[in-house]
Amino acid sequence: MCPNCRAFITTSDKVCPYCDIKLGAPAAARRAPADLLGGLIPQARFTTIVILLINAGFYLAEELPGLLHSGSVGLPIFQAGAKFGPYIHEGQWWRLITAGFLHGGILHLLMNSWVLFDLGAATEEAYGTSRYLVIYLLSTITGFYGSYLWNPATASVGSSAGIFGLLGAMIALGVRDKTSYGAALRAHYVQWGIYAILLSALFAQTDNAAHIGGVAGGFAVAYVAGTPRLTGNGERLWQFAGAAAVGITAVAFALMFRWMSTAGRF
Numbered sequence: 001m002c003p004n005c006r007a008f009i010t011t012s013d014k015v016c017p018y019c020d021i022k023l024g025a026p027a028a029a030r031r032a033p034a035d036l037l038g039g040l041i042p043q044a045r046f047t048t049i050v051i052l053l054i055n056a057g058f059y060l061a062e063e064l065p066g067l068l069h070s071g072s073v074g075l076p077i078f079q080a081g082a083k084f085g086p087y088i089h090e091g092q093w094w095r096l097i098t099a100g101f102l103h104g105g106i107l108h109l110l111m112n113s114w115v116l117f118d119l120g121a122a123t124e125e126a127y128g129t130s131r132y133l134v135i136y137l138l139s140t141i142t143g144f145y146g147s148y149l150w151n152p153a154t155a156s157v158g159s160s161a162g163i164f165g166l167l168g169a170m171i172a173l174g175v176r177d178k179t180s181y182g183a184a185l186r187a188h189y190v191q192w193g194i195y196a197i198l199l200s201a202l203f204a205q206t207d208n209a210a211h212i213g214g215v216a217g218g219f220a221v222a223y224v225a226g227t228p229r230l231t232g233n234g235e236r237l238w239q240f241a242g243a244a245a246v247g248i249t250a251v252a253f254a255l256m257f258r259w260m261s262t263a264g265r266f
Helices: 043-063 077-081 085-089 095-101 106-150 160-176 180-200 208-225 234-262
Strands: none
Touching: 043 077, 043 095, 043 106, 077 095, 077 234, 085 095, 095 106, 095 160, 095 234, 106 160, 106 208, 106 234, 160 180, 160 208, 180 208
């Protein structure tokens, strides 16, 4: 689609035949192979695979004995980074972020990774890397904040809050696009969201408050953000926002590990 008028075009078009704007490569395809470990990681899924690797790394640190220290059990990252109302109320805001990168079991991790692998690529191609990072972070926060308000006494983790945020972003894309393609896109992802919520309801431990908060946050951010434009100065602001999202996430984990250290949990 043309990023300006959203009309269907061919991959060989250099200028949109409908709005006459000069076309460039899709946002997810602008990286050189050298940026992607010599081409080992598919370009359209680079950011998503980085997130998946981070999730897997923290799961290993949580589960494997002696991975990061000499004790007989893994690091208590679950306790340190999970959404838990009493600690958040005391000021540990970072749990609204760190909880989105931790998982409660291998099946939990694999199911979320499977969905994120496909949905992340679609979202990044539509919105670009910077908006994708902002959407993922803010929907993780809104998801776990919704969980904190709904059920503060229960610990909760999982990347599904951010995943539902990406789902909300794709629904927003369909809402903004007034063409028949937009209607089809909206119907597809709304249906997907309904199925996901109903399936989640079958499992007692599922945090549907985080899912609903995530999809609402993702929709709101994406609807305001819109898709990347080929002209204008707004893209530089989104690049800064994407970098800030990465920085805030790093700060959140730094605070989590500092709390673990001061609490004697290493």
